[in-house]
Amino acid sequence: MPFLELKNVCKSFGGTKVLRDVNLAIEEGEFVSIVGYSGAGKTTLISMIAGLLRPDSGSVKLRGEEITEPGPERGMVFQNYSLLPWLTVAENVALAVDQVFPTWTSEQRKAQVDKYLAMVNLTPARGKLPRELSGGMRQRVSVARALAMEPKILLLDEPLGALDALTRATLQDELVRIWEHDRRTVVLITNDTDEGIMTSGRIVPLSAGPGATLGPSVAVDIARPRDRKTLNSNPAFKHVRKAVLDYLLGPGGRQKTTVNRKLTLPDLLPEDLNEPRTLFGAKRTARRRSEEKLETVEIA
Amino acid sequence: MKTFKLDYLILPIVGIALCIAIWATIAGKPIKKEYVDDFGDKVTKTVRVGLSEDLPSPSETWTASKLYVTEPLAKRGELDQGILRFTWLSLKLVVQGYAIALIIGTPIGFFLGLSKAFAKMFDPIIQILRPVSPLAWLPLGMVLFLSVKISIPGLGEYTASELAAIFTIAVCSMWPTVLNTAVGVRAVPQDYLNVAKVLKLSKAKTLFKVLLPATLPYMFTGFRLSLGIAWLVIVAAEMLTGRPGVGGFLWQQYNALSYAHIILCILTIGVVGYVLDRLMSVVESRFKTA
Numbered sequence: 362m363p364f365l366e367l368k369n370v371c372k373s374f375g376g377t378k379v380l381r382d383v384n385l386a387i388e389e390g391e392f393v394s395i396v397g398y399s400g401a402g403k404t405t406l407i408s409m410i411a412g413l414l415r416p417d418s419g420s421v422k423l424r425g426e427e428i429t430e431p432g433p434e435r436g437m438v439f440q441n442y443s444l445l446p447w448l449t450v451a452e453n454v455a456l457a458v459d460q461v462f463p464t465w466t467s468e469q470r471k472a473q474v475d476k477y478l479a480m481v482n483l484t485p486a487r488g489k490l491p492r493e494l495s496g497g498m499r500q501r502v503s504v505a506r507a508l509a510m511e512p513k514i515l516l517l518d519e520p521l522g523a524l525d526a527l528t529r530a531t532l533q534d535e536l537v538r539i540w541e542h543d544r545r546t547v548v549l550i551t552n553d554t555d556e557g558i559m560t561s562g563r564i565v566p567l568s569a570g571p572g573a574t575l576g577p578s579v580a581v582d583i584a585r586p587r588d589r590k591t592l593n594s595n596p597a598f599k600h601v602r603k604a605v606l607d608y609l610l611g612p613g614g615r616q617k618t619t620v621n622r623k624l625t626l627p628d629l630l631p632e633d634l635n636e637p638r639t640l641f642g643a644k645r646t647a648r649r650r651s652e653e654k655l656e657t658v659e660i661a
Numbered sequence: 662m663k664t665f666k667l668d669y670l671i672l673p674i675v676g677i678a679l680c681i682a683i684w685a686t687i688a689g690k691p692i693k694k695e696y697v698d699d700f701g702d703k704v705t706k707t708v709r710v711g712l713s714e715d716l717p718s719p720s721e722t723w724t725a726s727k728l729y730v731t732e733p734l735a736k737r738g739e740l741d742q743g744i745l746r747f748t749w750l751s752l753k754l755v756v757q758g759y760a761i762a763l764i765i766g767t768p769i770g771f772f773l774g775l776s777k778a779f780a781k782m783f784d785p786i787i788q789i790l791r792p793v794s795p796l797a798w799l800p801l802g803m804v805l806f807l808s809v810k811i812s813i814p815g816l817g818e819y820t821a822s823e824l825a826a827i828f829t830i831a832v833c834s835m836w837p838t839v840l841n842t843a844v845g846v847r848a849v850p851q852d853y854l855n856v857a858k859v860l861k862l863s864k865a866k867t868l869f870k871v872l873l874p875a876t877l878p879y880m881f882t883g884f885r886l887s888l889g890i891a892w893l894v895i896v897a898a899e900m901l902t903g904r905p906g907v908g909g910f911l912w913q914q915y916n917a918l919s920y921a922h923i924i925l926c927i928l929t930i931g932v933v934g935y936v937l938d939r940l941m942s943v944v945e946s947r948f949k950t951a
Contacts, residue, residue: 413855431858443852447874456870460860510860 362425364389364546365410365514370419372405378572379405383419385565385575390544392537394557395575396605397567403550404440406567407518410548411437423514433461436512440519442499444491444506451487454478454506461510477509478502480539497528501535508539514546521556530589533559537585554605558598559587566605568613576608624654681719687711688718717921725921739905740913744929751895751906752933754823758830759891763884766835770842770883774876780843791836795829795894799901802828826898833894837886845879846872877948885941892934907933
């Protein structure tokens with residue numbers, strides 16, 4: 362039985378099918394990336410694993426148990442950090458720790474907060490408010506908060522999406538370092554194939570929406586630690602990259618949508634003045650139906 | 662933009678001086694008139710001339726108000742007290758009404774923001790009651806409290822007119838707090854609520870750790886607007902009830918044809934309102950998050 366299992370998951374919002382027939386099985390200790398277009402439904406997918414959303418049909422199971430509501434055993438790192446701005450860095454993490462470990466003594470909880478702040482290298486910033494931190498630091502607080510709950514599975518929803526390329530690279534390495542520390546199960550959502558290859562053991566492409574679904578997963582057989590500098594010439598890297606992109610640009614690509622538009626040419630038929638005016642002076646219509654054309658437009 | 666040194670001080674003074682100059686020109690001036698009456702005697706008579714004959718000039722206003730300003734805490738009679746004493750009486754009433762408005766308004770705002778059903782149920786009533794003038798509420802307050810006797814240890818017994826005034830202040834000043842709190846609760850980012858959900862915070866904890874801090878800035882904007890209205894209402898309430906206070910004094914002096922004191926009262930009301938607003942904005946800025 363897989364650790365996390367999604368079976369035939371479908372989800373629609375207001376008549377638009379966002380996800381259809383999503384099947385995914387993740388073993389314990391895996392680091393899996395889900396790579397896909399923006400707007401394809403990646404956040405919807407991870408929200409269902411987190412329990413913030415329920416699928417319309419199909420099942421999401423963690424250790425064989427159906428996920429019905431959010432819970433601290435699934436630590437979530439949100440796309441936009443979601444730190445509470447009125448709490449300091451340490452208080453933000455402590456809020457999670459206090460909630461998840463109510464039986465611990467206050468020293469134990471404080472130690473837990475300190476441990477995870479140290480893990481993301483934020484001990485000096487513990488007394489600062491989120492608005493005083495850079496984007497990268499905020500995201501590290503968010504990661505520390507999720508890790509400090511000691512979740513069974515860590516869900517990362519485009520955690521590095523809003524960061525610049527250099528900070529992104531550093532945080533990717535940091536994520537891998539933290540993961541290697543205790544090999545917790547991680548699901549990373551991203552739109553960057555390279556980020557997936559750098560960090561994870563397996564990449565699952567998500568096709569373009571509407572009605573997105575998961576493509577065949579690609580294993581990343583590159584030994585860790587992966588070196589960013591030599592990665593580009595690594596044949597395994599090229600192979601994985603090609604496989605993922607082939608799917609995303611090929612069968613999983615954006616379907617072209619066409620729209621039919623009605624074109625009415627200007628009606629130049631002269632008004633027949635001999636025709637008697639109708640009651641109340643209603644217009645004498647003279648539309649030439651033959652001049653209505655249909656045009657098919659392709660939307661990119 | 663800085664135009665010259667000390668402009669923050671000199672420009673306002675120039676503005677005030679200009680307004681006083683306009684006031685002085687339209688105000689009436691006393692002029693001694695000599696004429697021969699029907700009996701053939703020479704008579705001197707003082708008449709007022711000017712654009713608005715009965716409007717006292719700035720200097721007349723000052724002479725008439727001097728006693729009230731230089732002895733701000735004196736009490737010569739129920740409706741003849743120093744201006745600070747009047748202000749204090751008015752403020753006491755305002756604070757009580759305002760406190761009631763906040764205590765009732767904030768939870769109502771929270772319910773409106775949290776529950777769609779509650780909002781649908783009470784929004785029409787709120788929208789209808791909100792524009793009603795304090796002058797309309799006060800008689801209702803009088804009727805409501807006509808036979809009600811409330812005495813609070815330390816504050817003494819309340820008369821019907823006092824209760825009616827407090828009621829009017831509370832009802833009129835409540836709405837900005839209610840509506841701003843409701844807007845604030847609805848504006849709490851979904852992300853914060855998601856955090857609360859993932860952490861499985863209890864209802865009470867979500868309220869106090871997430872909703873309340875996130876709504877505070879909105880609430881304080883509401884509190885500030887409410888205080889402005891509460892101070893606005895006190896004058897109307899005191900006028901109608903004839904209670905001692907800035908508004909009551911204003912109305913009494915109008916009836917006594919002592920027009921200079923009206924201007925004194927207007928200026929006092931303005932200054933106090935301004936100070937209250939400044940105080941609230943200081944408090945408000947302390948609670949700004951993010």
